[in-house]
Amino acid sequence: MSGYLLRGVSVLGEDRVDVLIDGGIISEVSKKPLAPTGVRTIDCDGLIAMPGLVDLHTHLREPGREDSETVESGSAAAALGGFAAIHAMANTNPVADTAGVVEQVYRLGREAGWCDVRPVGAVTVGLQGTQLAELAAMAHSAARVRVFSDDGTCVADPILMRRALEYVKAFDGVIAQHAQEPRLTEDAQMNEGFVSSQLGLRGWPAVAEESIISRDVLLAEHVGSRLHVCHVSTAGSVEIVRWAKSRGVMVTAEVTPHHLLLTDELARSYDPRYKVNPPLRRDEDVQALRQGLADGTIDAVATDHAPHPLEDKECEWSSAAFGMIGLQSALSVVQTAMIETGLMTWAEVSDRMSTRPARIGSLRDHGRPIAVGEPAHVVLLDPRGKSVFTLEGNASKSRNSPFLGMELHGRIEATFLRGRATVLDGKLAG
């Protein structure tokens, strides 16, 4: 049995159809029941099918910090989260700033086979922000890098940012900026606001993000380049991106699931699980981000899955590492924040979590509709189900999730990558 029949599945929340997956592609979609032979039938009563999800922002930590994640463990978590493709950020050790490192990550992803792992190349050598990395070499390598980012640090030097934006035009690349003005955020611990002042934790002001985004959209406009803004976290950032798009600037933006649901009030616990960069913001920001995602100002949900070993989170807040894991909980959080609130439809969720991120990452094979002849990257979810994200079900090597133990909407039943099930019955199928 090589194929699968998805019996009575609701594609993007629409009327039920039978979908036949065979030979790595979607071979039939029918409103009438199909009766193929030699395939496994999955009863999809109540289930929704979407194109396999695409994450623009994942930290897989390999090479260098295999104690917190590997390409294998991270991509397995991705499959369980419904992802068919993920972008592995460059801040590994060694940094993914050469063709050699990106090819290594690419190869490890293929060997693991849980989803397509697309390496992101560093913009500057060693993420040091002083000299451009060999961007073309990475673009022309086997890994075919199209997204470049110094994520974790900001390309703060305006001339370097300008050159990077210009340079990647030659191979249709995009610079994904981690917008953080470094001087305004020295030793910053959490969102600067009423809560940070009360807690005595050094503030990370919204203006540190917004000033860089403002500069970058103007640079992108000036040189006619594509800019992608990572993990937008403030209401002001949404306004700036909206304004830039209205001017025709080629800018795209992403938001993380946690910024759609959590606020800086959680820092009152001093639990470092809530320490993340950019930091959790105010409720007004959360509402503006949801609005921006719903109206399309923000193009994509990206996890910023950032694994850290326990000892880097089981310590004083100011000593703890920034970041949260998020691949397995992403879709549930989005359902909770956007579907259950009536802000978005499943078709829109699919657009923001598959179609547009695939386009931003230049992944021609991903983010395709569920239609005959298309590659069979499919996620099946039960939107009525509830799931509690537990340690037992966690495939990541790290456990720094703010959602652990929290009951969330939706349950992922299966994920298909080129017609092969990577997840069945909510478990890894391999």
Place this chain on the structure above:
Amino acid sequence: MKRHLLSASDLSYEDAVLILDTAEELAKLVDGPVKKLPTLRGRTVVNLFYEDSTRTRISFEAAAKRLSADVINFTAKGSSVSKGESLKDTALTLQAMGADAVIVRHSASGAAHQLAASGWIAGSVINAGDGTHEHPSQALLDAFTMRRHLRDSKGDLAGVRVTIVGDVLHSRVARSNVLLLATLGAEVTLVAPPTLMPFGVEQWPCEISYDLDRVLPRTEALMMLRVQGERMNNAFFPSMREYSRGYGLDDKRASALSPEAIVMHPGPMNRGLEISAGAADGLRSVIVEQVANGVSVRMAILYLLLGGASIEEVSL
């Protein structure tokens, strides 16, 4: 009362007044013929100090010893990022030693909260200063001192006009004082250059001002905060002299205070920067008294948190 004292906001009005009243009683007792009370005999109190702070540590140590507790001083150098033991391992060690109370001073805001919430320690956690967050026992001893001078050692501080001057942004003393003084009904004004005011301070339960001279005449209790000279390297103010001219308590300003007003400082002082020697040692100064009151207040905190035998019982 809660099991831990982590923030001045942990204290209800009743808790706060009870601590002040208890401190008065304990102060009277140890001023009498019995220097030492047996209330915490057999209990172990640990001073866990990650930051050098001789005065706070000695104050807690004296308080615990006057209540007959066994005191262990644990000076931990460095936090988990630098070399040395993690907060968790230290906490587990103290737990294994059977600490009934852990008094913690740490450079990281929230360290005391984490100890209390972690489950690593079974005993009470008392925050003796965490980063730029809070220092609740200091606020209690300040309130105790104000009440003695301005309210005849009774009740609360309703209507008392308190002015807190200096580096509010980095001050755990200011944070705890604003919270506790609001609970006790005082009217607080914070005075600092705008660069040293915390973001969102308008929402705090107090007034703010950039003009010390305007606030001084109506002030009943003036609290000067320590200002670190190195702040000027981060452009918080242009020079030490300019800071001192605008926000220091010099002799002239001290004379603008009403005769009944008191001058306070949590120490250690930078004489000549935020306070002149004349003002620090002047008639209105209660700075040395604050130190003495610190022991009484900390006795009350330990006594109430650890639930020692009743005062009436031991004073028989």
